[in-house]
Amino acid sequence: xxxxxxSRLGRSWLPAHILVWLYAVxxxxxxxxxxxxxxxxxxxxxxxxxxxxxxxxxxxxxxxFHSADLGLAVVNSALVTVFSxxxxxxxxxxxxxxxxxxxxxxxxxxxxxxxxxxLIPTFAALFPTFLLAAATGxxxxxxxxxxxxxxxAMPLSVVILVQFMRTIPxxxxxxxxxxxxxxxxxxxxxxxxxxxxxIATVLLLNFLTFWNEYLxxxxxxxxxxxxxxxxxxLPTLKSIxxxxxxxxxxxxxxTLVPVWIVYTVLQKRMQQALVSGAVKM
Amino acid sequence: xxxxxxxxxxxxxxxxxxxxxxxxxxxRRQGGTILAxxxxxxxxxxxxxxxVAIFVVAALHWPGMLQxxxxxxxDNVRTVFDDPVFWDAVSNTAIQLVVAVPxxxxxxxxxxxxxxxxxxxxxxxxxxxxxxxxISTPAKAMVFYAALSPDGLVNGGLKAVGLGSLADAWxxxxxxxxxxxxxxxxxxxxxxxxxxxxxRLGSVPEEIGEAAQLDGAGHWRTMWRIHFPVIRDYVGxxxxxxxxxxxxxxxxxxxxxxxxxxxxxxxxxxxxxxxKAFIAADLGYSQTVGVFLFLTGLVGLLAxxxxxxxxx
Numbered sequence: 001x002x003x004x005x006x007s008r009l010g011r012s013w014l015p016a017h018i019l020v021w022l023y024a025v026x027x028x029x030x031x032x033x034x035x036x037x038x039x040x041x042x043x044x045x046x047x048x049x050x051x052x053x054x055x056x057x058x059x060x061x062x063x064x065f066h067s068a069d070l071g072l073a074v075v076n077s078a079l080v081t082v083f084s085x086x087x088x089x090x091x092x093x094x095x096x097x098x099x100x101x102x103x104x105x106x107x108x109x110x111x112x113x114x115x116x117x118x119l120i121p122t123f124a125a126l127f128p129t130f131l132l133a134a135a136t137g138x139x140x141x142x143x144x145x146x147x148x149x150x151x152x153a154m155p156l157s158v159v160i161l162v163q164f165m166r167t168i169p170x171x172x173x174x175x176x177x178x179x180x181x182x183x184x185x186x187x188x189x190x191x192x193x194x195x196x197x198x199i200a201t202v203l204l205l206n207f208l209t210f211w212n213e214y215l216x217x218x219x220x221x222x223x224x225x226x227x228x229x230x231x232x233x234l235p236t237l238k239s240i241x242x243x244x245x246x247x248x249x250x251x252x253x254x255t256l257v258p259v260w261i262v263y264t265v266l267q268k269r270m271q272q273a274l275v276s277g278a279v280k281m
Numbered sequence: 282x283x284x285x286x287x288x289x290x291x292x293x294x295x296x297x298x299x300x301x302x303x304x305x306x307x308x309r310r311q312g313g314t315i316l317a318x319x320x321x322x323x324x325x326x327x328x329x330x331x332x333v334a335i336f337v338v339a340a341l342h343w344p345g346m347l348q349x350x351x352x353x354x355x356d357n358v359r360t361v362f363d364d365p366v367f368w369d370a371v372s373n374t375a376i377q378l379v380v381a382v383p384x385x386x387x388x389x390x391x392x393x394x395x396x397x398x399x400x401x402x403x404x405x406x407x408x409x410x411x412x413x414x415x416i417s418t419p420a421k422a423m424v425f426y427a428a429l430s431p432d433g434l435v436n437g438g439l440k441a442v443g444l445g446s447l448a449d450a451w452x453x454x455x456x457x458x459x460x461x462x463x464x465x466x467x468x469x470x471x472x473x474x475x476x477x478x479x480x481r482l483g484s485v486p487e488e489i490g491e492a493a494q495l496d497g498a499g500h501w502r503t504m505w506r507i508h509f510p511v512i513r514d515y516v517g518x519x520x521x522x523x524x525x526x527x528x529x530x531x532x533x534x535x536x537x538x539x540x541x542x543x544x545x546x547x548x549x550x551x552x553x554x555x556x557k558a559f560i561a562a563d564l565g566y567s568q569t570v571g572v573f574l575f576l577t578g579l580v581g582l583l584a585x586x587x588x589x590x591x592x593x
Contacts, residue, residue: 154328
């Protein structure tokens, strides 16, 4: 079967192979350039952009780390991401549970209200959100982002979790009820453990979104080094260092490391997350 | 990531609620709906509230954060429509959409089809395609900044192959700034979208393609005549998302790479919303463009949905 499949992709596929690998090269070259440049000086980068670095000193990394306070920024990003993820799950799991098991008209109305959230352009709402932050006295704080980000994640998270929870047979709940379980006990001991794959999916997708969030963090948290996230700190390297490309690329590489580790370790899960997030019809 | 978000949403919007034959038998289940309340409140406060506020602020004279506010009615609309910068932004956005979205969707579909055939090395390709999806907007912008600056990768590459005369200050030149932003969209968008298509094509029954091949259809025909109609709805959904993503998301790249310049040669509508609100502090103007953007998004969505639903 397998060989039959490969023979199907005959000589006529040569242009396709070439084009696809060309695109792959286009994806890899800038990344290679980045990692290589992180170990070079400006002069080396200009003189031979494609050459391997002559030494693997970590000078650029420590300069980037210190001049843009990247260490603190990573901590801030981690705080925002982790607390937002916890809050997202705390809100989305009970909501999905309620919507998945109830059959009333109200529930389906609530579900479609969540679904319509996908049509809201979060970007156009940037200024009103900024007003909201100012009105609540949480402007220029990470706290507001921790409260705000879960709201943006709610439509996707609820929709995915509802789909997972609908696959759990009703008999499971009935059995638990027979044993005298309360609604909360059913949620805790039946539904939550059984839809762990769904929860993992929601966690991964939101991890990427929260960690990489830029525009809202820039406007809401602002430039204060004590509060800003790593995505906001990164572009400041451009001006602080008078564009020392070595330092700039080193800083960028640093911000990619957490995402990279998660992706490489959980690559399969990540692809599955993508499939359930986007393809479930 | 917004991409994925909205895909699932579209799906859910369209999918009718499954009939529940046993609803009448178990009325007590409905009591639990209250557990959805905290999530709903959260979402209404932080998402729906600001959306409504866009329309309110658009009807106000608000020349700066600390300035007095007065009701303007449709004055802002008149100011915006009389401003040549706004029309530059409209045409830049139109160019961006007309070039980026079709190129991205067509290339991504073909690439997704290629990956779904599981050619040699498809696992490596799949791993790489997702890479732009992982990189944050500032990091992507830094990649392009370093590549396109006068001493950057592209000019270095041109000099290395003896085409130094073609080197340019790509981001600072009025004729290429917008093109660079479009290239960034396409570069990052194709791979990611292709992964979505590959995943969807993977769930098309293999017999369909095999039957067509037995009838003598080549791969090109199978790709466009057999598989494309099967996943046509899904292509429509992804197109809508890329359209929205390009329309709304371009502000971040513009802000990081060109600041809308030189002149207004790379000012897009979404960047204009940001620039008027947070740099020029003309809030009524900014939100009027926001409303315009929102309506454009809505009209575009309906048009794309229609285009992909005809002859079905």
